[in-house]
Amino acid sequence: GENVEQHPSTLSVQEGDSAVIKCTYSDSASNYFPWYKQELGKRPQLIIDIRSNVGEKKDQRIAVTLNKTAKHFSLHITETQPEDSAVYFCAASVGTDKLIFGTGTRLQVFP
Amino acid sequence: GAVVSQHPSRVICKSGTSVKIECRSLDFQATTMFWYRQFPKQSLMLMATSNEGSKATYEQGVEKDKFLINHASLTLSTLTVTSAHPEDSSFYICSARVRGGAGNEQFFGPGTRLTVL
Secondary structure, three states, X not given: OOOEEEEOOEEEEEOOOOEEEEEEXXXXXXXXEEEEXXXXXXXXXXXXXEEOXXXXXXXXXXXXXXXXXXXXXXXXXXXXXXXXXXXXXXXXXXXXXXXEEOOXXXXXXXX | OOOEEEEOOEEEEOOOOOEEEEEEEOOOOOOXXXXXXXXXOOOOEEEEEEEOOOOOEEOOOOOOOOEEEXXXXXXXEEEEEOOOOHHHOEEEEEEEEXXXXXXXXXXXXXXXXXXXX
């Protein structure tokens, strides 16, 4: 079955700097890759997603890149702000099948 | 749109009791709902996939007789933790996929925090 690895587990950056979180997946059939932001005790919130027919997608300060050959995808947050502090999860799925989540990255943005 | 609710949001129970958690899609129909469990500082672990009108599909290592799932309608799925024990204490989150939707997106409920004493 699918296995998703995520790095780093924790990431601390200064406000205004960029943050990059990387994930690798094992199932070459996976074709949907969402990223979620989860604040303590809250539900995961979709912040951006990408499908396998696209190599990059951007939404304001957030971007995701996908390398199908290497089976990895990354989340890029530019101009980080303290309110970006949260736990971020990547996930992968095949079509409309179940999502398999990465282990999470705790991002801290210091003012 | 695409709002998912869960009830209760928090429950504390004694060891040995059963607890039912409801997951509802409020403004859409969901043929498929998913149940996750999340321990502190850990990721979401899929427990089972719930399809309306059929038996749930459980992930490896999840006891189907302990975690009973019923998806009786296109807007409601329930998870019953039977004979709960302290090790079952966790954050339980459901998600739903829009019926007939072209996308893969899952919409998450707010979660239920279960504490078993």
